[in-house]
Amino acid sequence: MKNKIDVSVIIPAYNAATTIGCLINKILSETRVAIELIVVDDGSTDGTANVIHQIKDERLALIEQANQGVYAARNAALALHHGEWIVFLDADDDITDGFIEKRWQAAIESQADVVIFNGWHSGADQHRRAVHRKQPYGVTLSGHEWIRHCVTHREWPHYLWLQTVRSSYIKQHSLHFQPGRSHKDILWTVHLAASNGRFCTLDIKGYIYINNKASITHRPDYYDVRAISYVEVIAEIIQVAEEVQNKKIKVFLYLHALVEARHFLGLYRNRVRDKSSVKYSFEANITLGSLFRGLNSFSDVFFFIKLVSKLF
Template identity: 70%
Template sequence: MALIQQDRQAVIEVSVIIPVYNAAETISHLISKILSETRVAIELIIVNDGSTDGTGNLIRDICDNRLIVIEQENQGVYAARNAALDIHHGEWVIFLDADDDVEEGFIFARWQTAINTQADVVIFNAWRTGSGISRTPVHTRQPYEQSLPGHEWIRHCVTHREWPHYLWLQIIKSSYIRQHSLFFHSGKSHKDILWTIHLAVSNGRFYLSDCKDYTYKVNAHSITHRRDYYDVRAQSYIEVIAEIIRLARLEENKDISLFLFRHALVEARHFLGLFRNNVGDKVGVRSCFRESISAGDLFRGINSLSDVFFFIKLFGKLL
């Protein structure tokens, strides 16, 4: 791994972390938006994860003492974010995706909200867009403009069946990350779910804002929609479900254990959708699921008649 670093500032208030892979068409616009920020001291850490399309040259040509570039062979987005976390110096952290868009001044606005609410984690809202001009909010059922402990947020999200786990919704206090030794689990997909669950399980102070300062562009041609990637996604869901169950079993999480089991069952619904319609190696994925997850643990997450029917369907398909 190579590190290209400009002169450091004495005090860095926000670290902005962006993993990039073949993002030459979009990354320059996003960098320009971020580096236009002058009201808060930032560092921009870009991890070039083995790009082959000239992304690295575009980034290296930018002269700004707030920019840090990490060059590494392709290891995946979660390894890239861990590499940035290892060297960041900001008091707060924001994660972005290279192909999305942000509002002008959003870093300063997020930082102000985090400071004013004395939160460990602030969850913002965003717009979701597809190929057309219409847009919809990423979430609609959160306890907006409220502060609550992480465990209470888990209860709310599970009860309302809305789990806004996207990393680019968050600004997180660096000391909170370090205090709880938080990191991204290895893998290629869906580990942002686990990052957010670990944030909340650590039971810090959360604040929910309905401010939509980010535009998430749904890309039908992204790797997650490729047919040869569905098996990877299914395996990742198995790992996510197994880790949620592990957390549910811990004594320190006994007050939210039931809600974690319920959420594991929700993620199992996502897994089954992939398994039934898209997975190629059904024998191998079925075997992995049965070795990693017990029916008894998922049964503990049943909360409705619909859950009962789903549970029967799930294990009917996996027998």
């Protein structure tokens, strides 16, 4: 492996035997950028590790661990990476040719700490739609300015596979993924932006997110987990808002917490089975006074009243 690594590509994999080989080969076909590819097999039972072992390339590293969840898998790779930049991918999605090199070149040219790219959502009908449309493309903002823009425009592109992040920025601010089973990419992105580095968004679409209806997130018995994860996310965003020194950005973080509370309430009303347990989690972790600070419109007020009536 070369001494200087330009990009560390991190892929957590759980039962991805049917898709991981193709994605790995696409990444390793790129030779104009120094890549290390770290795949973390998170306790797969379908032979995922066997597929990876069959690929012989010194740039490929495999970590095998007992099932701990996708965020623990990413933390394991972060602890070992050597690249100047980090790219996060999912094992069941797709990329276009030259994906890593194009991102690397764009990231260098941006002179930013975090570059948010665009991508495609691909449904079962193969129809594609852009992941985001309201970002300030080609403009470098501080992390706080980016938070303000995203919250104001109601578009928070937190997907990890959109991000190319400078490794030194992650180390400088001791960033890591919080444990949990769902939605913690939202918190990663909040902390990424709250650290107030240089952010740049680019309308470059090279990633295809494939909506997998068979994934665990669509299982009926997983909706309670997702709802409780939203509670944890909302509580953490409120804590970040309370701790951040910049008073002007506090209100936007409280607003963001309120937006995530809308997602929570949708799950709670329509999908959650054990409503009493989820309600208890909400009451134990979130104060209504904190959410009240995020009210910024009549729509927010109506939602707040609805939230109180449904939970209390």
